[in-house]
Amino acid sequence: MAAPPALAFSTDNCTIGRAMDVLGERWTFVVLREVFNGIRRFDDMRRHTCIPRQVLTNRLAVLVEQGILRRVPYREAGQRERHEYRLTEKGFDLYPVLVAVAAWGDRYLAGPEGPPIEFEHRDCGAAVEVGLRCAAGHELAGSREVQGRPGPGVRPFAEPA
Missing domain, CATH: 1.10.10.10 (Winged helix-like DNA-binding domain superfamily/Winged helix DNA-binding domain)
Structure with missing residues (x-):
């Protein structure tokens, strides 16, 4: 391998x-x-x-x-x-992370009665969902459609001395 x-x-x-x-x-x-x-x-x-x-x-x-x-x-x-x-603003940018953590907890850790809080869109009242979308606007069906690639700040790995 x-x-x-x-x-x-x-x-x-x-x-x-x-x-x-x-x-x-x-x-x-x-x-x-x-x-x-x-x-x-x-x-x-x-x-x-x-x-x-x-x-x-x-x-x-x-x-x-x-x-x-x-x-x-x-x-x-x-x-x-x-x-x-x-x-x-830096703090507000963490809201999607908080919603994602809550969604994960709701899926795997909620009690039998369900999650203690739900997030909704203020304008229409619909549930807010966490999702993945690429820069071209494609909605991804799941995490397996994502892969990492080297970014501009990547550095080569050097074995510790």
């Missing part, structure tokens, strides 16, 4: 690996889910998710540092200034 062509290429600059450095911690998408659902304040997130305080603090700091969320100050009457967390 021939070796997979991908073995010829380095993974040291892999954008999937880089993305997972930012997004791969368990609580990251839980925090993003909350913000996408309009829960933007620290105490509300903590109460709603039971994320440990320090973990939530760290996740929010990383998401702000990476430009996925931005802090917006607010002050309730008689209280000190606090911050809520809003999505940036």
